[in-house]
Amino acid sequence: MPSLDQVLALNGGALKLRSQRLNMLASNIANASTPGYKAKDLDFDRAMQQAQNGSSVEKAASDHTGFRVPLQPSLDGNTVELAVEQTLFAENAIQYRTTLSFLNGQVSSIKRALKGE
Amino acid sequence: MNVFDVASRAMSAQMVRLNTTASNLASARTDYASKDEAYRAMRPVFRAVMEDNMATVDVERVVQTDAEPQKRYDPTNPIADKEGYVWEAAVDETAELIDMLETARNYQNNVQVLQTAKSLILETVRNQ
Numbered sequence: 689m690p691s692l693d694q695v696l697a698l699n700g701g702a703l704k705l706r707s708q709r710l711n712m713l714a715s716n717i718a719n720a721s722t723p724g725y726k727a728k729d730l731d732f733d734r735a736m737q738q739a740q741n742g743s744s745v746e747k748a749a750s751d752h753t754g755f756r757v758p759l760q761p762s763l764d765g766n767t768v769e770l771a772v773e774q775t776l777f778a779e780n781a782i783q784y785r786t787t788l789s790f791l792n793g794q795v796s797s798i799k800r801a802l803k804g805e
Numbered sequence: 806m807n808v809f810d811v812a813s814r815a816m817s818a819q820m821v822r823l824n825t826t827a828s829n830l831a832s833a834r835t836d837y838a839s840k841d842e843a844y845r846a847m848r849p850v851f852r853a854v855m856e857d858n859m860a861t862v863d864v865e866r867v868v869q870t871d872a873e874p875q876k877r878y879d880p881t882n883p884i885a886d887k888e889g890y891v892w893e894a895a896v897d898e899t900a901e902l903i904d905m906l907e908t909a910r911n912y913q914n915n916v917q918v919l920q921t922a923k924s925l926i927l928e929t930v931r932n933q
Contacts (some may be wrong), residue, residue: 711808711858712858714811719811721908722862725860
């Protein structure tokens with residue numbers, strides 16, 4: 689029988705990765721007008737795959753973090769494009785909420801099972 | 806450092822930028838008796854601060870731009886020199902207004918980041 693950790697590992701790990709990505713996108717938005725700043729992002733799908741294959745979430749996140757390739761390079765070397773960052777930030781927030789509701793669903797199923805409802 | 810530090814420090818930096826823009830606009834169109842004392846537009850220098858895989862922004866210093874004050878012939882002006890010239894503050898009002906719009910936009914984006922992060926965290930801790 690799988691332990692509780694194993695049952696919750698998938699969505700728990702996904703939630704951690706989502707929150708790390710949120711931090712990265714927030715950093716990009718914060719540096720929208722810093723000359724020379726290079727926007728970073730996390731490849732969620734690949735990081736998630738690595739985490740599922742037994743790697744720690746932290747290692748998976750750092751392995752799949754890279755610099756963004758800008759659609760249009762700017763003169764001051766800054767690669768933050770606000771439209772892109774805002775869209776990804778909003779998308780990531782929704783994905784965080786989705787993962788959170790899956791996780792809550794799992795937790796409430798386990799609770800119901802324990803109560804014998 | 807967490808997402809709140811990132812957004813709030815970025816907001817402070819944008820606030821410094823808004824303040825320098827306000828100073829520049831307030832000093833625009835003022836005349837000076839000599840080129841040396843004429844006002845030159847100020848501009849903050851932003852620098853990314855990296856910590857724990859996150860980056861926020863600080864104002865490294867505020868510099869004076871190298872825009873040259875313009876000489877204008879205005880002999881009736883009481884501060885005009887012997888030849889009748891005064892120097893105008895070196896402020897490009899159009900550029901300042903555009904800069905102000907960009908600053909406001911960046912500030913708003915950080916407020917939005919703060920609100921989203923806050924509601925996500927609240928939703929996460931609220932769930933039983």
